[in-house]
Amino acid sequence: MIREAAPAKINLALHVRRRRDDGYHELETLFAFARHGDEVEVQRWPVPCFAVVGPFAAGLAGSDNLVVRAEAAFRAAFGVAQPHAIMLDKHLPVASGIGGGSADAAATLRALARLHGVAADDPRLFAVAAALGADVPACLLGRATFGSGRGDALVPVPGLGDMPALLVNPGVAVSTAAVFARWDGTDRGPVAAGETLARALAGRNDLQSPAAAIAPVIAEVVALLAAQPGATLARMSGSGATCFALFADAAARDAADAAVACARPGWWRLATTIA
Numbered sequence: 002m003i004r005e006a007a008p009a010k011i012n013l014a015l016h017v018r019r020r021r022d023d024g025y026h027e028l029e030t031l032f033a034f035a036r037h038g039d040e041v042e043v044q045r046w047p048v049p050c051f052a053v054v055g056p057f058a059a060g061l062a063g064s065d066n067l068v069v070r071a072e073a074a075f076r077a078a079f080g081v082a083q084p085h086a087i088m089l090d091k092h093l094p095v096a097s098g099i100g101g102g103s104a105d106a107a108a109t110l111r112a113l114a115r116l117h118g119v120a121a122d123d124p125r126l127f128a129v130a131a132a133l134g135a136d137v138p139a140c141l142l143g144r145a146t147f148g149s150g151r152g153d154a155l156v157p158v159p160g161l162g163d164m165p166a167l168l169v170n171p172g173v174a175v176s177t178a179a180v181f182a183r184w185d186g187t188d189r190g191p192v193a194a195g196e197t198l199a200r201a202l203a204g205r206n207d208l209q210s211p212a213a214a215i216a217p218v219i220a221e222v223v224a225l226l227a228a229q230p231g232a233t234l235a236r237m238s239g240s241g242a243t244c245f246a247l248f249a250d251a252a253a254r255d256a257a258d259a260a261v262a263c264a265r266p267g268w269w270r271l272a273t274t275i276a
């Protein structure tokens with residue numbers, strides 16, 4: 002059995018530049034990955050088998066799962082006839098801007114590649130990933146990366162070196178397509194060049210206002226995170242509604258975690274570090 006981590010994806014900055022004719026948007030983004038997330042287990046099996054466990058398993062009941070699509074796409078691309086049993090341990094909230102589905106699909110591809118002796122950097126693996134979703138290639142790479150185009154033209158960048166971070170989701174699922182559709186069409190400029198943290202600090206998330214128009218609680222989450230002592234950056238990730246804050250030290254992150262838990266006990270929180 003092969004076990005692969007599917008870490009939460011965080012968009013440290015996300016600049017939307019242009020709407021394309023195919024309905025997608027040209028963007029520039031700094032991807033980073035948390036130490037924590039979902040987990041996927043894969044093994045050869047005589048019949049197709051897929052199961053979801055974990056705190057957010059119920060949120061996926063009846064959905065067309067990206068893990069299943071990733072397995073089918075891998076078998077088609079690499080000519081693998083035999084099915085697999087796949088178990089997804091779902092810890093990340095669904096449709097929440099931290100790439101849960103994309104991370105799961107990427108972890109499935111990594112696990113299947115290991116199982117079938119496919120090199121982790123095989124270009125066919127990246128082609129399969131890109132066809133599954135704009136974010137899946139970045140999740141397959143799984144390291145700090147600058148993304149442009151649909152978010153799938155990737156250039157690795159230095160990471161944040163295990164920087165303490167707190168992720169908070171207020172419990173509303175927002176549709177990525179609906180948030181992009183509300184973007185106001187204004188190009189506010191590129192992601193700055195330079196050192197990764199400085200680029201993030203100087204950046205924005207252009208989807209934050211459109212997402213907050215759909216789910217106003219997002220503005221409350223960002224404000225609560227920004228008000229925490231020691232927070233160096235508070236911002237929404239992806240198309241939301243999960244927001245993150247970065248901290249210079251773990252004690253400040255843990256104090257913020259406790260403060261958010263007291264203020265809003267129903268909100269999901271993940272105290273982690275960003276690699």
Ligand SMILES: C[C@@](CO)(OP(=O)(O)O)[C@H](O)COP(=O)(O)OP(=O)(O)OC[C@H]1O[C@@H](n2ccc(N)nc2=O)[C@H](O)[C@@H]1O
Pocket residue numbers: 012015024025026027028030097098099100101103133134135136137150151152177178181238239240241
């Ligand atoms: C916004 C981002 C930022 O990292 O993350 P999430 O909020 O999904 O985590 C991504 O661009 C999401 O990537 P992903 O979730 O893989 O998107 P896809 O399934 O390919 O596309 C879902 C829908 O989002 C819109 N979309 C997505 C990517 C992009 N560059 N432009 C778009 O307009 C399109 O309407 C598309 O139909």
Ligand SMILES: Nc1ncnc2c1ncn2[C@@H]1O[C@H](COP(=O)(O)OP(=O)(O)O)[C@@H](O)[C@H]1O
Pocket residue numbers: 061064065066067068089094095096097098099100101102103105106177239240241
């Ligand atoms: N394994 C999965 N995990 C999460 N969502 C999934 C998965 N498979 C399919 N989906 C569907 O994909 C959509 C986007 O989910 P997700 O990837 O969590 O969003 P985001 O990219 O905004 O974090 C959801 O509406 C969900 O129904």
